Amino acid sequence: MDTSEIVKQMTQVFSNYEQAHSLLIDKWFELIFLTPRWWIGVALGIIPWLIWWKIHNKKYTGDLLRAGLFMTSISLILDSLGVQSGLWIYPYDVFPFIPGYFPWDLTLLPITYYNDGTYRNKAKTESYI
Incomplete structure (x- = not known):
C-alpha cells in the first residue's frame, strides 16, 4: 500500500469520526444539556x-x-x-x-x-x- 492510499483511507476515517462526534454533540445538546x-x-x-x-x-x-x-x-x-x-x-x-x-x-x-x-x-x- 502506497502513501497516498494510506492518507486517503485515514482521511476517510477521520471524516467518519468527525461526523460521529458532530452527531454526539447534537444529541448531547438535545437530550442531556x-x-x-x-x-x-x-x-x-x-x-x-x-x-x-x-x-x-x-x-x-x-x-x-x-x-x-x-x-x-x-x-x-x-x-x-x-x-x-x-x-x-x-x-x-x-x-x-x-x-x-x-x-x-x-x-x-x-x-x-x-x-x-x-x-x-x-x-x-x-x-x-
Whole structure:
C-alpha cells in the first residue's frame, strides 16, 4: 500500500469520526444539556471543591494539591483509556468533548483523598492530646 492510499483511507476515517462526534454533540445538546442529571454533574464538579477549601488544613495546601494533581492525572489517563477502548461509557457527560466523567476524575476522587487525609491527620493529632 502506497502513501497516498494510506492518507486517503485515514482521511476517510477521520471524516467518519468527525461526523460521529458532530452527531454526539447534537444529541448531547438535545437530550442531556441542562437536565437535572447534568446539573447534578456540574454540582458534583464544583461543590466538593468549595467544601474542601473551607475545611482543609491551610498549612498543607501545596502538598495536598500536588498529591491530588497526581491522582487526577492517573484517573484521567485510566478513565480515558477505558472510555476510548469501549470498556465503559458515560451517557450523562457534563462535557461531551472530554473523555471520561469530569466530576469524578477531577473532583470526587481527589477531594475524597484530601478529606480522608485531613480527617486521618485530625484523628491522629487528637489521639495524642
